[in-house]
Amino acid sequence: MSPPPPDGAAAVDAETLLADAPAGHKRELRLWLRMLACANLIEGEVRRRLRLSFGTTLPRFDLLAQLERAGPAGLTLGEVSRRMMVSNGNVTGIAARLVAEGLVARRANPADRRAGTLSLTPRGRREFARQSAAHEEWIAELLAGLTSADQAALHRLLGRAKGGARSAIGGEPA
Template identity: 40%
Template sequence: MKCTKTIEAEVASQFRRSHHQSLTRFDLLSQLYRIGDDWVAIGELASKLMASGGNITGLLDRMVADDLIERRANPRDRRSFQVRTTKKGRDTFKEMTNDHAQWIEDALNEFSQKDKEQLIKLLVRVRRAFEPNTLI
C-alpha cells in the first residue's frame, strides 16, 4: 500500500506541476476518452469512477468552466445530465497520457529490461488476484 500511495502521490504531483490538473481530473478524462465523443450520464460516469453523482458535481462544474468537458440536460430525461469531453479536454488528456508514460519510463530506467518484464508479470498477477471475481 505504501508503494502504491508513493507512486500515486508522485504522479499527482507531476500532473499538478506540468498540467495544472489533478489525478482525479485525469481519471475522469480517461473514462470519458474511452467512451469517445458520445454523451454519458453523470450517474454512469460516477459508477465508473466509484463515486456518487453528487460527489463529482463540483468537479464537473470546474471542468466545464475550464472547457475540458461540456454538459447538457439528458434529452430523454430532463432531470439528469450528460457530459462529454471537448477538444481541449481530449488534447489535455493526450498530453497528460504521453507525459505519464514518459515519467514511468524514466522512473524505471534503473531497472534492466529483464527486471521490467518480471515486474510487469508480477503486477499482472497481483491485479488478477484482486479482481472482483477472484475475491471470496
C-alpha cells in the same frame, strides 16, 4: 506512536518500519505494505507533477481520461463515478469546474433530464492529449528501474494477486 521525523528527515513508510520485524510477521503483510508503498510513491509524484506542470489534480486528469476513453458518445455522471470508483458528488463538482473551463461539455438526456452526458470538448481533447503524453513519460521514468521482462513479470504476478483478492472477497477473478 513514534514522534514525527525531524525537519529535513525522510518520512518512513509502514513497509520500512516493518522491514526488521520479527519473523512472526507474515510475508503477505510485508508484500501488501510494499505494494502500497510503491503505489503511494508513484501516485504522490504524479499528483505533484500534474500540479506543477498543468495546474491540475489527479481526479481531474482521471475524469478527462475516462471521457477520452468513452469517445464522442461520452458518459453519464454515474458511469464516470463507477469507472473512477468515487461518489457521484465528487464527480459532479469536478465535472462542473471542467465544464466552466470549457474542457468538458454537458448534454441533457431527453429521456431522463437527471442523467446528463459528459464528453470532452475539442479543447478538452487537446489539453488531455498534452497531459496524457507527459503522464506516460512520467510513469516510464518512475518505472525505469525495471527491465521490460521485469515489468511483464510484475504485471502478470499483480494480475494473479488481483484475481486472488477478487476471489477472496467473492468477486470474479481478474
